[in-house]
Amino acid sequence: MVVKVYGPDYASTKRVIACLIEKEIEFETVPINIFNGDTKKPEFLALQPFGVVPVIEDEDGTLFESRAIIRYCAQKYESQGTALFGKTSRERGLVEQWLEVEAHNFHPPVYNLVVNIMFSSQLGITPDPKVIEESEEKLGKVLDIYEMRLSRNKYLAGDFFSLADLSHLPFTQYLVGGVGKEYMIRGRKHVSAWWDNISNRASWKKILQL
Amino acid sequence: MVVKVYGPDYASTKRVIACLIEKEIEFETVPINIFNGDTKKPEFLALQPFGVVPVIEDEDGTLFESRAIIRYCAQKYESQGTALFGKTSRERGLVEQWLEVEAHNFHPPVYNLVVNIMFSSQLGITPDPKVIEESEEKLGKVLDIYEMRLSRNKYLAGDFFSLADLSHLPFTQYLVGGVGKEYMIRGRKHVSAWWDNISNRASWKKILQL
Structure with missing residues (x-):
């Protein structure tokens, strides 16, 4: 499945998107407005209990925290795109x-x-x-x-x-x-x-x- | 080589030591006093430019930042001790x-x-x-x-x-x-x-x- 990325307009999410592009992972974005209360609504809190972006969703489930997501993608897709963890x-x-x-x-x-x-x-x-x-x-x-x-x-x-x-x-x-x-x-x-x-x-x- | 752990008396270093024990990695400790200026001396700053503990040293070199060290050890010694990253x-x-x-x-x-x-x-x-x-x-x-x-x-x-x-x-x-x-x-x-x-x-x- 194409990876869904929630909240593409914000800096922490761009960290995730940069990683997805480097790893050649297909993705689509879901707009979230952090200034109008979107992230404090029950449906968003069910994805991210702390009420912040980014969140991603792939075939295995949802995941939050930008630096956790980039590590997860760099590891899961180790064999494609840029080797973002190096080699040794x-x-x-x-x-x-x-x-x-x-x-x-x-x-x-x-x-x-x-x-x-x-x-x-x-x-x-x-x-x-x-x-x-x-x-x-x-x-x-x-x-x-x-x-x-x-x-x-x-x-x-x-x-x-x-x-x-x-x-x-x-x-x-x-x-x-x-x-x-x-x-x-x-x-x-x-x-x-x-x-x-x-x-x-x-x-x-x-x-x-x- | 036995892993050297600098600054064993402090909380962040205990995070590292807990990981070394769980992963069954042999280590020895090097006392460092963070309150008397030890960590601001040139010889320590050569190991850790920000002047804080912990630092480890193994056969490949030195490494700092406790949560980087625990990830490094959990990955490098994946096949021994507790599976600290899970399995999938x-x-x-x-x-x-x-x-x-x-x-x-x-x-x-x-x-x-x-x-x-x-x-x-x-x-x-x-x-x-x-x-x-x-x-x-x-x-x-x-x-x-x-x-x-x-x-x-x-x-x-x-x-x-x-x-x-x-x-x-x-x-x-x-x-x-x-x-x-x-x-x-x-x-x-x-x-x-x-x-x-x-x-x-x-x-x-x-x-x-x-």
Whole structure:
């Protein structure tokens, strides 16, 4: 069956769609509006009890949490498309390591910037200048470590594009776009080259056109 | 080679050690003190640029981030010990899903409670009653969803003990111990039975004795 993807318009779902395209998995999308209460309705909560996107549905059932879904697809369809876990157990370990760094070090400060700068009015919150300043500082330190890593490897997990790089696409796109902080990427030579490299993949360009 | 585990005294590292025991992987520990600056020294930063534990070292190199390490070990040593990813791709997807729920929904409020209630003096911070109250409220909602899930399945990912359950052990132990909020577990019948079940595994009992 074609994989159904709920909530295609949002950043976390784009992480999933990028993976589906890289793995050459056929999919269709089901629109969900996270700002009008769709995700808090009983029919959606039956799919995702925490009331957030994305959710996917395939022949085996439904699954949520974007980074769980991308791991599931990369594993289940291991033999087709891009080898997003690398090839050896060592490479896979490094993919997992940098995927966790994305989730726990990179994502929280970028998310705070996105919420406070891009979506404050839609979310009905007042932007907090202190949170913005602290988040930029934290993110800068994370990107300094990326700069060091990427000075020795073309991609985060080594010399191959992986889930670890892919997982950065949606929120880095916000950072260089709506958040207005492209200088944080461009001010770091190797991070800048990495961003050019991963954001120019056919999969990501296709998503930007959707 | 025997796997070296840096920083065995801390909760995130216990997540790794529980996995090593379940997978019957031989290991030795290297003490690290996170409160006296050990993790900010150049020799430690060469292993872990973010300056936190745990780190492991095996014949293939070093690896950090506890949830990356447990996935790496469960995969690399798939054929020995407990099948921590389950047996089918569907089961594995559900393990990944609930492992992500642990990381993104369960962990942040419990971590805030642990930092504010158990370790504020060691960390030199003033406990924030508002953070404590909000964290307890958030955690309560997460545990309500666990209660519903565990009323239909013995474990989070299904009827088998997995990485998803294992990943909850160290911080739930703090919650029912030093944090003093055992009632949050005991007040939910199925969560309570699950906790008894997973915390009585030989692997976890061994860690409590170490």
